[in-house]
Amino acid sequence: MGNHLQVAFDQVNLNYAGFDELALKKLTLHSEINKVGLIGPSHAGKSTLLYLLAGVLDQVIPTEKSGTIALDGQDLVNWLASKQIGLVLQDPASQLSGMADTVFDEIAFGLYNQGLEEAEIEKRVQAVAQKLDLEDFLDQAPTALSGGQIQRLAIASIIALKPDLLLLDDPTSQMDPLGRQHFFAWLKESDCPVIIASSEIDDLAEVCDQLWVLEDGELQMAGKPADIFMKFANDQEIAKPAAFLMGEKMGCKFDGHYPVTADELMKAAAYGNHD
Amino acid sequence: MEAKNENHSMWKFRLTAATMTLIPAAVGINYVAKAFAEGLKLPVWLGSLGTFLASMLAGPVAGAISGFINNIIYGLTLSPISTVYCLTSIGIGLAVGILYEKGYFDKASKVLPAALVIALVSAVISTPLNVIFWGGQTGIAWGDALFAYMTAHHVSIWIASFADEFVLDLLDKVIVAYLAYLIYKQMPKRLVFFFKGNR
Amino acid sequence: MDAAKSASSNANWTASVDPVTKLLLILFFTLAAFCAQNLVEAGIVLVFTLALVFALPTKKSLWAMTAFSLFIIVTMVVIQGLFWPSNQTVAFHLGTIDFYQEGLKHALLLGSRILVIIFSTSFFIETTTLSENSRYLEKSGLSFKQVYVLMSVCYILPQMHRNLQKIRFAQKARGIQPAKSLWSKAKTLMPVLVPLIVKSFQEAMNRSISLQLRGFDSPVRRVPKSDRTYWQDRACHRLLAALSLVLVGVKIWEIICK
Numbered sequence A: 001m002g003n004h005l006q007v008a009f010d011q012v013n014l015n016y017a018g019f020d021e022l023a024l025k026k027l028t029l030h031s032e033i034n035k036v037g038l039i040g041p042s043h044a045g046k047s048t049l050l051y052l053l054a055g056v057l058d059q060v061i062p063t064e065k066s067g068t069i070a071l072d073g074q075d076l077v078n079w080l081a082s083k084q085i086g087l088v089l090q091d092p093a094s095q096l097s098g099m100a101d102t103v104f105d106e107i108a109f110g111l112y113n114q115g116l117e118e119a120e121i122e123k124r125v126q127a128v129a130q131k132l133d134l135e136d137f138l139d140q141a142p143t144a145l146s147g148g149q150i151q152r153l154a155i156a157s158i159i160a161l162k163p164d165l166l167l168l169d170d171p172t173s174q175m176d177p178l179g180r181q182h183f184f185a186w187l188k189e190s191d192c193p194v195i196i197a198s199s200e201i202d203d204l205a206e207v208c209d210q211l212w213v214l215e216d217g218e219l220q221m222a223g224k225p226a227d228i229f230m231k232f233a234n235d236q237e238i239a240k241p242a243a244f245l246m247g248e249k250m251g252c253k254f255d256g257h258y259p260v261t262a263d264e265l266m267k268a269a270a271y272g273n274h275d
Numbered sequence B: 001m002e003a004k005n006e007n008h009s010m011w012k013f014r015l016t017a018a019t020m021t022l023i024p025a026a027v028g029i030n031y032v033a034k035a036f037a038e039g040l041k042l043p044v045w046l047g048s049l050g051t052f053l054a055s056m057l058a059g060p061v062a063g064a065i066s067g068f069i070n071n072i073i074y075g076l077t078l079s080p081i082s083t084v085y086c087l088t089s090i091g092i093g094l095a096v097g098i099l100y101e102k103g104y105f106d107k108a109s110k111v112l113p114a115a116l117v118i119a120l121v122s123a124v125i126s127t128p129l130n131v132i133f134w135g136g137q138t139g140i141a142w143g144d145a146l147f148a149y150m151t152a153h154h155v156s157i158w159i160a161s162f163a164d165e166f167v168l169d170l171l172d173k174v175i176v177a178y179l180a181y182l183i184y185k186q187m188p189k190r191l192v193f194f195f196k197g198n199r
Numbered sequence C: 001m002d003a004a005k006s007a008s009s010n011a012n013w014t015a016s017v018d019p020v021t022k023l024l025l026i027l028f029f030t031l032a033a034f035c036a037q038n039l040v041e042a043g044i045v046l047v048f049t050l051a052l053v054f055a056l057p058t059k060k061s062l063w064a065m066t067a068f069s070l071f072i073i074v075t076m077v078v079i080q081g082l083f084w085p086s087n088q089t090v091a092f093h094l095g096t097i098d099f100y101q102e103g104l105k106h107a108l109l110l111g112s113r114i115l116v117i118i119f120s121t122s123f124f125i126e127t128t129t130l131s132e133n134s135r136y137l138e139k140s141g142l143s144f145k146q147v148y149v150l151m152s153v154c155y156i157l158p159q160m161h162r163n164l165q166k167i168r169f170a171q172k173a174r175g176i177q178p179a180k181s182l183w184s185k186a187k188t189l190m191p192v193l194v195p196l197i198v199k200s201f202q203e204a205m206n207r208s209i210s211l212q213l214r215g216f217d218s219p220v221r222r223v224p225k226s227d228r229t230y231w232q233d234r235a236c237h238r239l240l241a242a243l244s245l246v247l248v249g250v251k252i253w254e255i256i257c258k
Helices: A046-054 A076-082 A103-113 A118-131 A147-159 A177-189 A201-207 A225-231 A242-250 A262-271 B002-011 B017-039 B049-058 B060-077 B080-101 B108-134 B141-152 B157-186 B189-196 C002-015 C019-035 C039-054 C060-083 C101-127 C130-139 C144-173 C182-213 C233-257
Strands: A005-016 A024-033 A035-039 A063-071 A085-088 A165-169 A194-197 A210-215 A218-223 C090-094 C097-100
Touching: A005 A046, A024 A046, A024 A210, A024 A218, A035 A046, A035 A201, A046 A063, A046 A085, A046 A165, A046 A194, A063 A076, A085 A147, A085 C182, A103 A118, A103 A147, A118 A147, A147 A165, A147 A177, A177 A201, A201 A225, A201 A242, A210 A225, A218 A225, A242 A262, B002 B060, B002 B080, B017 B049, B017 B060, B017 B189, B017 C144, B017 C182, B049 B060, B049 B080, B049 B157, B049 B189, B049 C182, B060 B080, B060 C101, B060 C144, B080 B108, B080 C101, B108 B157, B108 C101, B141 B157, B141 C060, B157 C182, B189 C182, C002 C101, C019 C039, C019 C101, C019 C130, C019 C233, C039 C101, C060 C097, C060 C101, C090 C101, C097 C101, C130 C144
Parallel strands: A035 A194, A035 A210, A085 A165, A165 A194
Antiparallel strands: A005 A024, A005 A063, A210 A218, C090 C097
């Protein structure tokens, strides 16, 4: 479903200019990106990885890098030159343009930069606002919104650009549970390749077909959620989804592993192998 | 050859995404510092703290532009008379940037002479403005008291006004310089490199 | 009903004057006030700017701006009335203290100049919005980067002003005693100011990354359309610019002749 992007990291070492320690160490990974969840403790390098793919490092933040990164066979820099990348940062308020009178203007900002016509801009803003429950706020000033709404606004501004790769850095930290639910429901249905760094492990398990585990700048493992959680079943550093923990407690397995989604838990409880 | 390159890079300035956001941040900091000084009823302005930091982070041109825009926009939004003092702010931005490049903000002991120079620059530029617009006064009580005292004793209006302004500038710029020095030392390295690398 | 109607029709004529013309008006009136040699001439300029002020829909912030300056003008009148170097003729006595005509006149002249600047500036402030300004400036040829730097500052300042007022109000409501000694004041300053400053720069960094990613420097950027029509904007610019140059010339001539 949707476009699948091929990414290839080869021995990527990276440190921020002026710092000795490596933010990313010997990162090597060849994978297809559909919906990827990025997990790991804080300061693991998740944000750095997202910045790297977005082309922010080197262009905006001075860094020293070795190794290669390729997207769909093309070097990262060349790929970025012809494609639209979308990156949603951790702190939503500081990524607003700081210059929009209304929520509508804020979402439209990137679209004006793309040179689109007024009619097309109007259409896209309405569509995106609807997807993220912001239609009622289009006339309001961004400063009047709550933290969760600002986060949705930041996301809306990015997805309005129709990015070829969407990178999200902890995009639901300030949302209430309902907002988060809507967001992940939307994410599951969206058809663009996504890499999302988040600590909402239950939601990631539902939405993502792949998880990458980062710790201390190193890639610990990349694979299907079920495989990851089984491998790290006894590792306290890696959080497990509720379904997994319940499956563990009940001793029900689904398809050879403890369930990772609600659906799998239901099936495991009903038909699965009991230990 | 090396020294020449250094000077060249100090004056180089491009309007990048980094400098585009640094300048409003500096203006915001100017405003907050000034508001704090007013709120705490301190006998200084502190309204050039952001300009100082902008100069230290991104060079004299960035500081000068921050100061300039600070006064122009402040004058067009909150307080109309500030506009003309943009000349002073430009002078302060340039002075701080140059002194920073020469290493005067590296050690606490060197900050004091730098602050004196900056106070002098500020007073020299502000005095003609004060004379033209306010008849030589500065609007600060004890500075104007000095001014009144001196003019009462038939001192030239220019000297009296300069004394009024310089005494205030001295106290203010010394405090702001040390504040900027301390704050700069506490800034996360990543931030410092970010703005420096984008000159 | 009538008041509202007249208010909206007032808004109409000020709305058809473009932002740059309003800025040029500030320049023009300020120069005119400086070319005025005596109180009568200055008074005429002042009356014109007062006319602008009466066209304003709201005069609230005007009073705040004027109040501060009025205070200084009063002190100027006092100090110059007493001590102005060219004081000769006595205007009036207050007990044993003499106030001199020359000083008083000079102070009033300066005061009226200040009021001219304030009035003409508030005409600009009260009758334009930031989005209108940014669209017009960009349409007139400024690059988006330049417009952004100017406009984002315009957004930050009033917002911080409001935030700080809220904080002060909240503190007063909670009965927080302001620090008494200079040292304790300094001690309360640093722990609040430093994190605030670091945060501001951190946000600036994030914003610049975001701007970069959203294509702020894209060469295909289309300027947002504004559906405002202005009355003779180019003509007004040329007229006011020419008049301002004439006034500058007059002033320079006057200085040379002295």
